[in-house]
Amino acid sequence: MKGGTNMKFAGKPVYVFVLLSITMVMRLAGNNTMLVTVGKSPVLICPIKGQISMLKWTITPKAGGLCTLVYRTDKNMTLRTNCSDNIDWKFTAGPAAALEIRQVELAQEGNYSCEVASTDGNFLMMYHLTVLAPPRPSLYCDERGSPVCEAAAGKPPAQLSWVPESILFAEETGHQNGTVTVLSKFTACSTNVTNVTSCMVSHPAGNWSQSIACCPSEKTNFFLYAGIITCALIIITLLAVIYCFKLHSYRPCHKTKPPEIAPIHSQQDDTMEVEPYTTYVQKENVIYNSVSDLTVGQNLPQDLCSETRVIQ
Structure with missing residues (x-):
């Protein structure tokens, strides 16, 4: 048993030596x-x-x-x-x-x-x-007259640049075979679009450059003028609607009847209504007093006084 154990442990260095030799x-x-x-x-x-x-x-x-x-x-x-x-x-x-x-x-x-x-x-x-995969480069003018540079189906994606410099915005579209199409539009606001512009494509498989001059198309001018006219009509319509709204909002104020105000019953009016009766009573009293005084002064009978008052 002891000898077998020694052989077992002795086999490990041999195995390691063989592996090192192979390595x-x-x-x-x-x-x-x-x-x-x-x-x-x-x-x-x-x-x-x-x-x-x-x-x-x-x-x-x-x-x-x-x-x-x-x-x-x-x-x-x-x-x-x-x-x-x-x-x-x-x-x-x-x-x-x-x-x-x-x-x-x-x-x-x-x-x-x-x-x-x-x-x-x-x-x-x-x-x-x-x-x-070298890209397929192309440079053309779009419907608005702006230069467009495209590097289709490149692997890896191509790098695009403009001369003169532009605000570079590149749109990438991947394909199933691992290639990528890169598209960029010339968007330099300070540069006249009628000037000649150049697009440069850089790729490990090779570089490419081309120039083009784009002018705004008649279709672009038509859409521009149509847009301006449409905006003007919209503004005029809005102003007219606002004016009519204000006009109709003021009309109910003129048509409404003023609230009925109860007549003010003053003390002067009461005096004017009572004054004729008071005057009549005063006059009657004066006549009555005058007759009474006359009757008493002349010792006339009371019946005569009564008749006399009725005649009066």
């Missing part, structure tokens, strides 16, 4: 980034040292499945699994260590690794392939 043998030959324009045919080189026994390319694209190409010298045969027709060995005078991608496409962007087993050891070379 030392597997040397990293390089890790490169390659930029290529869509439609080109890049060639990826895998360095060879010593006499090789096997060569293997492993391709991991961003779109699609894993692709492998294997070359064995002992059997002088090649194997390929799930690879596109435009990916194949690059035949040279020596060993087939190069890989060619004919008319590369955007979907073939990804990682490409080459493993070599030779008498000098194992080697690994890795590539990160980046596929560029």
Whole structure:
């Protein structure tokens, strides 16, 4: 039991030594980034040292499945699994260590690794392939007579600039294949639109520039004049509505009857109504007193006095 335990512990250093040996043998030959324009045919080189026994390319694209190409010298045969027709060995005078991608496409962007087993050891070379899509530039005048610059379907998105300088506002539209369309309109307020303007497109796949002179179209002038006339009519209509509203708001005040005011019953009016009766009573009393005095003075009978008063 004790001897077996010693052998068990002795096996661990041996296992670690083997792993370290494999790690030392597997040397990293390089890790490169390659930029290529869509439609080109890049060639990826895998360095060879010593006499090789096997060569293997492993391709991991961003779109699609894993692709492998294997070359064995002992059997002088090649194997390929799930690879596109435009990916194949690059035949040279020596060993087939190069890989060619004919008319590369955007979907073939990804990682490409080459493993070599030779008498000098194992080697690994890795590539990160980046596929560029040059934009389709165009410069034109829109319906309002303003210059418009467009860089369609570029990867990565193109950079636009104006001469003379403009308030740069770029609108980007992405597509399913990873490309982006960039559109910019010349909006410099201080610059006359009849002057010549230039658009410059900057992209890793190449630069482009073009000039154009745009003039306001007759259609633009028509819409401008129509807008001015419409605004004037709206203002006049609003003023008329306000005037009519004010006019109708004042009319009810003139049509309403003034509130009926109760007549003021003054003390003077009462005096004027009572005064005739008072005068009559006073006159009657004066006549009565005069007759009474006359009767008493002449010793006349009372009946005569009464008749006399009636006659009066």
